[in-house]
Amino acid sequence: GNKIRNAKLVLLGDVGTGKSSLVLRFVKGQFVEFQESTIGAAFFSQTLAVNDETVKFEIWDTAGQERYHSLAPMYYRGAAAAIVVYDITNAASFTRAKKWVQELQAQGNPNTIMALAGNKADMIEARQVPAEEARTYAQENGLFFMETSAKTAINVNDVFHEIAKRLLQG
Ligand code: GTP
Numbered sequence: 001g002n003k004i005r006n007a008k009l010v011l012l013g014d015v016g017t018g019k020s021s022l023v024l025r026f027v028k029g030q031f032v033e034f035q036e037s038t039i040g041a042a043f044f045s046q047t048l049a050v051n052d053e054t055v056k057f058e059i060w061d062t063a064g065q066e067r068y069h070s071l072a073p074m075y076y077r078g079a080a081a082a083i084v085v086y087d088i089t090n091a092a093s094f095t096r097a098k099k100w101v102q103e104l105q106a107q108g109n110p111n112t113i114m115a116l117a118g119n120k121a122d123m124i125e126a127r128q129v130p131a132e133e134a135r136t137y138a139q140e141n142g143l144f145f146m147e148t149s150a151k152t153a154i155n156v157n158d159v160f161h162e163i164a165k166r167l168l169q170g
């Protein structure tokens with residue numbers, strides 16, 4: 001029979017990196033140029049079939065604005081997976097992503113599958129974060145890494161698919 005596995009997933013990252021846009025792309029296949037900044041957090045769910053099994057993601061899209069930082073533990077506690085998002089055109093957002101990884105490693109569940117997403121990969125002409133630097137960082141810290149674009153859809157489904165595969169293996 002076809003088993004359904006529920007999995008709480010949280011997106012964390014600096015304001016404007018594209019967390020909501022990645023979720024909108026994954027859940028609805030859409031992109032909007034003027035995505036509104038998230039207040040608090042937003043919830044979505046989406047299923048993904050991997051072989052003969054189904055993962056039902058319960059997705060918490062958190063707000064990147066610093067004033068909401070204290071809410072984050074509610075969303076990452078008990079999460080099966082976390083996607084830490086930075087913007088490849090914004091070096092400060094990569095620094096912020098590393099802070100999120102540290103916080104997850106210190107406060108989160110050690111079994112949480114962690115992904116690092118370098119978003120806005122369609123804007124290579126404005127790149128500030130070399131892909132190699134992020135890949136090395138991810139390897140050293142036990143995350144898997146992909147550059148994504150919510151705008152063009154590059155690697156967006158792939159991040160969720162990779163998480164689902166790892167969940168089902170674990
Ligand atoms: P907060 O909710 O404030 O934390 O921001 P967020 O991380 O959810 O970012 P959001 O999805 O709102 O995107 C911010 C802006 O970046 C929006 O204007 C998006 O259209 C744009 N954006 C998001 N993803 C991409 C992308 O992959 N490429 C490009 N070019 N723009 C993007």
Ligand code: MG
Nearest residue numbers: 019020037038
């Ligand atoms: Mg948002």
